[in-house]
Structure formats: C-alpha cells, structure tokens
Amino acid sequence: MLSISEVDGYLRNLRDKIASVQEESSASEKLLLATNVFEQIQDHIPSLATHQVLSKYVEKLIVLLAHSLIEEPQSELDEKRKLCSSLCVQVIMKADVEVLAKDVFGSHVLQSTLQCCTLFEHQGVSMSEALKYFATTVEDRCLFELLHHTSGSHVLRSLIKALAGALDADAFQKTKRKSTEKSEVLLHNKHEVEAWRLARLEHWADLFCKDLNGSFATSQSCATVCLAMKLCPQRPGGKLAGLCKEVLAHCFSRCTESSTASFAAEQCLEFCQNADFNCLFKSSVLPRARELSENTFANYVVQAIIRHRFFQTSHLESLLECIDIGQLILSSSSPIVWRLCEAAVTLGTGQSLFLKKLFEALGISQYRSGASKKKASGSNATKRRPASQSDDTGAPGPDEAHGSTCAEDDTVTEGRKGHMWLALVSCEPVKSDQIHLRATGASIVLNLLKFERKLIVNILGDFRHFLRIAKMQGRLVALATDRHFSRVLQLMLDPRQGLLKEKQVQRIFKYLKAHFVELALNINGAFVLSSLFKVCSLRLQQDLLAELAPEAERIRAKNKKFAEIIGLEAFCKNEALWVKKMKKTESVRALFKDIIEPVS
Known part of the structure; x- marks a missing residue:
C-alpha cells in the first residue's frame, strides 16, 4: 500500500501503461492491472476522487474493470465481483457521498461507479447493499439539494437508473453519443429488480411532485424528475x-412560458394511456392548438403529441383544421409541418387534407375547376401528345405518367414548370426560378413521396422540370450533396418505390454524369450515386463505373463502403469478368420484370 504522497507519482507513471492495456490487452490483463492498482491506492480513493487530475485515474480503473466484464462476462466473474464490491466500499460507503456528488470531479467517479454496479447486475451479480446505503444516505441528507445541483443532479440521475437496473447504452463505450443525436437509450436489467428499489423510486417521484414549481425550476431538476417518473413501475x-396527470396539468398551463415545462410535458406524454391521451388532446391541446404550435417552447409538446402512439386520424384532421401551416413552415415551429406529413404516411389517412392545407400555404394550385377538368378530359380524348415529342417541352409524356391521371391532371401551367418543387423545397410561394433549399422542405417532400400515388401524380410529373431548372442554375451537385435533399433523391431513385420510369433515370444519369467523381467523394453524394447505380441498366452501370475507374483509389480511400456497394474494385480488376457476372443478374431481372415492374 502506497502513502498518499507516493500515489501521485505512481498513478502518473501508469498513464501510458493503462492506455496500452486498454487498447490492446485481453480482459484478464485488464482485470489484473485494475486489481494491482486498486491494492496500491484503495485507502486513498475518497480523496483521489475529488482531485482534478488523479480522479481521472480512478475512473480509468473503473473503466478497465467494466471492459474486462463486457469482453468476457463469465470469465473470473468472482474476482471481478470482489473488485467491484471493494470499489463500492471505498467510493460509496467510506467516502462522503454528499461531498463527492457536489464535486465536479467526484461526481464523475460516483457516476462511473454506479454504472459499473449496474453492469454487474445485468450479469446477475447483486450490488443492492451498496445501492441501498447510497440511496438511504441521499434521501436522509441531500435529496432535494442534489436535485437542483449542477453536478449532484447528474449523480442523482445515475442513482435513479441504478436503482431501476437501467444502464446507458453507450456506457463505457469508446465513442460516445453526440449531444445532437437522439435522446439516451437505456438497457434494462433482464433480472428481476428488488421491490424496495422500485418503491424507493416511486416514493422519490411522489416527493418531487409535491412541489412542481420547485421541481421544474431548472433544466437539471426537470430532467431528474422526468427520469424518475419514466423509470417508475407502471402497476x-x-x-x-x-x-402523470398532475404533472401534465401543471406543465400544459405553463408550457408556453418555459423550456422546462415544455420538456416535462413532452416526457410525461409517454406515460399516457389511450383514454388519458384523448382527454388531454380534447381539453388542453385542441382549444389552444394554434397558440401551442406557434410558440417557441410549446411547439415541442405538439410534436410529441403527433409522435404519440395513440395519435389517430381524428387527431390529425383536427390539428390540420386548427393550425396555420403558412405561419409555421418558415418559423422555428416548422418541424410540426413535416411531423404532420409523417403522421399522414404512418396512419395512411388525412393525406388529401394535408396536401390541400400545404398547397394553400405555398400558393400551389393542385386541382383544376370541374369545368376546365371536364374540358381538358374531352380534349385529351381526341388529341394526345405524341410519345416521341421532345423531352424538353410541355407536360410529362406517357413514359412519365404515374397512373392514368398523370398527364390529364397535370396542373403545372406553361411558364411555371418546376414551380411546385421550388415551392415545396423553399417552403414559400415561388417568386422566381431560384432554388432555395430548406431542411424542412426536404423533410416534407421526403414524406409526401410516400403518399398515395394518385395524390402526388402532379408532384412526380413536376420533378423533371425542377431537375432542368437545377441543371440550368448549376445546382445539381448542391442538391445531391445536401444533407437533407440527398435523401429525397435517394427515395426518388429507390426501385422499390417505383417513382421514376426508365427514361427519367436515364435523364438523371445524363445530368449527373459530369459530376460522378465529385459525388463519389462526398458522403451524401455517394449515397445518391449508389441509389442511381442500383436503378440503372447494366449499360449505364458500366458507364458509371468507367467514369469512376480513373479515380478508384481516391474513392476507395474516401468511402470504402460505397466502392464495395457498386463493385468498383471488381470492375477495375477485370471489366470483362464483371460484365459477364452482371449479365447473369440482368437476365434474371429481365425474366421477372413483369412481376417486379407490372404494367400499369
């Protein structure tokens, strides 16, 4: 056992050794190093945990133990359990957990210890003794203080997860989840959690809800209370x-005033059952739908309502009648619009009403009047546009008509071809031919393309004109490499969707051909290019690979996965063999063409 004066130098000298073992060594070697280091410093861990530098070595010790368990769960399990128990004794029982929890560095050590305990419990090793001591100490001495404390609230949330047997999915992972990514995913213990732990969680949630104003005063306390309620047993x-009803009533009355009330309402909606959700929608959402949707904070609650598992067609139609899409689509509340569009796809109804409201907001005239439609129908009966007419004129030809109404119902008037897409991607009425891409517009279009085909024939027919405008403005590469719009192009090119005919695919191929290498070297462009490759004929696939072949090394270095998908390496090694192999695939595809692509 080292003295406190010797520990500093001892740990600093181990820095490279710990890093090396962490990256390269087996689970047994990690356990051995963790055990040896612990034996030397165990009595000093409570003081080391609050040290700015040395606390990190205590965390590394815990990480070594955790990784040895993750990599070989059943090997030397008893030795690992003993080491974890000894760590808990030093960090939780011998240290002052109130002091550690409020310390910037000590709080991290406590959180790592609690996560390590839960990791062992997921293997059937109980750590209840240490957790019970910790929970009792916190409740008796500092529960509400930690609730509002910057560091302490993180420890309290880790303790709540540990009591519920829940573990962050990215715990002890080398690559942590980015803060911009979706909310944390919890892995729950497959072994039964003791009743006292769940009762403790329920008791804490009850205590927190006795003072809702105080509990939701800060973002930290709000997150902690919501987590406690989320992990409470539903029995x-x-x-x-x-x-849940108390919190929702409190938060809905204040969700336009603060982000914490909005967040709490959003979280507590998850616990609503069908009857409660319907009651809440009718009493608290519908009467204030426009106010809530246009509010900086409350719009997140409306989004949560739309995403809710009990959100139904009647809710969708009621919201569409109450809100003003024109006010939302260019505001911070714009996600509500594409969430509604997404809901229309999921529910399979309300699509016509959504299109009507959207087109009104964007100044798009979707339908002709009855008289003009009848007249057009009579005219088309006697005068059809030849299929051989130039691609650069008029409405879509027969090869581009999706369903029997595509050519007849095309409402894109002369001089305004492509303006439907211009309005959709820019989220505003068209004032010029300039393309303005917005993320919301791309998200809306991405969902619109999944609507019933008969409802979107005009949108599909207008796509080629939009592409031509993009080509004239030199924006094709920008469209294909845009983070959001590239997904629209991928969906358009997806053969399973059947949104494009062969001639349209050929046109896109021709437009993009000069930019193949540039697209292949871009992560978003490569996705579009791989989608184009899959839908192309063998001849076009061969042409595409021939364009990329001179830059094959650069492409493989930049995006190995893309090169594998399109078979670039095999093509470069032996083009004749590649062609022979692909012809077999093409012949099978041709054999089943009538099944894959039935004649409409």
Missing part, C-alpha cells in the same frame, strides 16, 4: 398515473 394501484 395497478401505483402512483404513476396520478402523478
């Missing part, structure tokens, strides 16, 4: 349903 006679 007959339990308190969760009543607490």
Whole structure:
C-alpha cells in the first residue's frame, strides 16, 4: 500500500501503461492491472476522487474493470465481483457521498461507479447493499439539494437508473453519443429488480411532485424528475398515473412560458394511456392548438403529441383544421409541418387534407375547376401528345405518367414548370426560378413521396422540370450533396418505390454524369450515386463505373463502403469478368420484370 504522497507519482507513471492495456490487452490483463492498482491506492480513493487530475485515474480503473466484464462476462466473474464490491466500499460507503456528488470531479467517479454496479447486475451479480446505503444516505441528507445541483443532479440521475437496473447504452463505450443525436437509450436489467428499489423510486417521484414549481425550476431538476417518473413501475394501484396527470396539468398551463415545462410535458406524454391521451388532446391541446404550435417552447409538446402512439386520424384532421401551416413552415415551429406529413404516411389517412392545407400555404394550385377538368378530359380524348415529342417541352409524356391521371391532371401551367418543387423545397410561394433549399422542405417532400400515388401524380410529373431548372442554375451537385435533399433523391431513385420510369433515370444519369467523381467523394453524394447505380441498366452501370475507374483509389480511400456497394474494385480488376457476372443478374431481372415492374 502506497502513502498518499507516493500515489501521485505512481498513478502518473501508469498513464501510458493503462492506455496500452486498454487498447490492446485481453480482459484478464485488464482485470489484473485494475486489481494491482486498486491494492496500491484503495485507502486513498475518497480523496483521489475529488482531485482534478488523479480522479481521472480512478475512473480509468473503473473503466478497465467494466471492459474486462463486457469482453468476457463469465470469465473470473468472482474476482471481478470482489473488485467491484471493494470499489463500492471505498467510493460509496467510506467516502462522503454528499461531498463527492457536489464535486465536479467526484461526481464523475460516483457516476462511473454506479454504472459499473449496474453492469454487474445485468450479469446477475447483486450490488443492492451498496445501492441501498447510497440511496438511504441521499434521501436522509441531500435529496432535494442534489436535485437542483449542477453536478449532484447528474449523480442523482445515475442513482435513479441504478436503482431501476437501467444502464446507458453507450456506457463505457469508446465513442460516445453526440449531444445532437437522439435522446439516451437505456438497457434494462433482464433480472428481476428488488421491490424496495422500485418503491424507493416511486416514493422519490411522489416527493418531487409535491412541489412542481420547485421541481421544474431548472433544466437539471426537470430532467431528474422526468427520469424518475419514466423509470417508475407502471402497476395497478401505483402512483404513476396520478402523478402523470398532475404533472401534465401543471406543465400544459405553463408550457408556453418555459423550456422546462415544455420538456416535462413532452416526457410525461409517454406515460399516457389511450383514454388519458384523448382527454388531454380534447381539453388542453385542441382549444389552444394554434397558440401551442406557434410558440417557441410549446411547439415541442405538439410534436410529441403527433409522435404519440395513440395519435389517430381524428387527431390529425383536427390539428390540420386548427393550425396555420403558412405561419409555421418558415418559423422555428416548422418541424410540426413535416411531423404532420409523417403522421399522414404512418396512419395512411388525412393525406388529401394535408396536401390541400400545404398547397394553400405555398400558393400551389393542385386541382383544376370541374369545368376546365371536364374540358381538358374531352380534349385529351381526341388529341394526345405524341410519345416521341421532345423531352424538353410541355407536360410529362406517357413514359412519365404515374397512373392514368398523370398527364390529364397535370396542373403545372406553361411558364411555371418546376414551380411546385421550388415551392415545396423553399417552403414559400415561388417568386422566381431560384432554388432555395430548406431542411424542412426536404423533410416534407421526403414524406409526401410516400403518399398515395394518385395524390402526388402532379408532384412526380413536376420533378423533371425542377431537375432542368437545377441543371440550368448549376445546382445539381448542391442538391445531391445536401444533407437533407440527398435523401429525397435517394427515395426518388429507390426501385422499390417505383417513382421514376426508365427514361427519367436515364435523364438523371445524363445530368449527373459530369459530376460522378465529385459525388463519389462526398458522403451524401455517394449515397445518391449508389441509389442511381442500383436503378440503372447494366449499360449505364458500366458507364458509371468507367467514369469512376480513373479515380478508384481516391474513392476507395474516401468511402470504402460505397466502392464495395457498386463493385468498383471488381470492375477495375477485370471489366470483362464483371460484365459477364452482371449479365447473369440482368437476365434474371429481365425474366421477372413483369412481376417486379407490372404494367400499369
């Protein structure tokens, strides 16, 4: 055992050794190093945990133990359990957990210790003794203080997860989830959690809800209370349903005033059952739908309502009648619009109403009047446009008509071809032919393309004109490499969707051909190019690969996965063999063409 004066130099000298073992060594070697280091410093861990530099070595010790368990769960399990128990004794029982929890560095050590305990419990090794001591100490001494404390609230959330047997999916992972990514994913213990732990969680949630104004005063306390409620057991006679109603009533009355109330309402909606959700929608959402949707904070609650598992067609139609899409689409509340569009796809209804409201907001005239439609129908009966007419004129030809109404119902008037897409991607009425891409517009179009085909024939027919405008403005590469719009192009090119005919694919191929290498070297462009490759004929696939072949090394270095998908390496090695192999695939495809692509 080293003295406190010797520990500093001892740990600093181990920095490279720990890093090397962490990256290269086996689970047994990690356990051995963690055990040896612990034996030397165990009595000093409570003081080391609050040290700016040395606390990181204590965390590394815990990480070594955790990784040895993750990599070989059943090997030397008893030795690993003993080491974890000893760590808990030093960090939780011998240290002052109140001091550690409020310390910037000590709080990290506590969180790592709690996560390590949960990791062992997922392997059936109980750590209840240490957790019970920790939970009792916190409740008796500092529960509400930690609730509002910057560092302490993180520790309290880790303790709540540990009591519920829940573990962050990215715990002890080398690559952590980015803050911009979706909310944390929790892995729950497959072994039964003791009743006292769930009762403790329910009791804490009840205590927090006795002072809702205080509990939701800060973002940290709000996140902690919501987590406690989320992990509370949902059981007959339990308190969760009543607490949820209290919180929702409190938060809905204040969700336009603060981000914490909005967040709490959004989180608590997850616990609503069908009857409660319907009641809440009718009493608290519908009467204030426009106010909530246009508010900086409350629009997140409306989004949560739309995403809810009990959101139905009647809810969708009611919202569409109440809100003003024109006010939302260029505001910070714009995600509501594409969420509604997404819901129309998921529910399979309300699509016509959504299109009507969207087109009104964007100044798009979707349908002709009855008289003009009848007249056009009579005219088309006697005068059809030849299929051989130039691609650069008029409405889409027969090869581009999706369904029997595409040519007849094309409402894109002369001089305004492509303006439907211009309005959709820019989220505003068209004032010029200039393309203005907006993420919201791309998200809306991405979902519109999944609507019933008969509802979007005009949108599909207008696509080629939009592409021509993009080509004239030199924006094709920008479209294909845009983070959001590239996904639209991928969907358009997806053969499973059947949105484009062969001649349209050929036109896109021709437009993009000069930019193949540039697209292949861009992550978003490569996705578009791989989608184009899959839908192309063998001849076009061969042409595409021939264009990329001179830059094959650069492309493989930049995007190896893309090169594998299109078979670039095989093509470069032996083009004749590649062609022979692909012809077999093409012949099978041709054999089943009538099944894959039935004649409409």
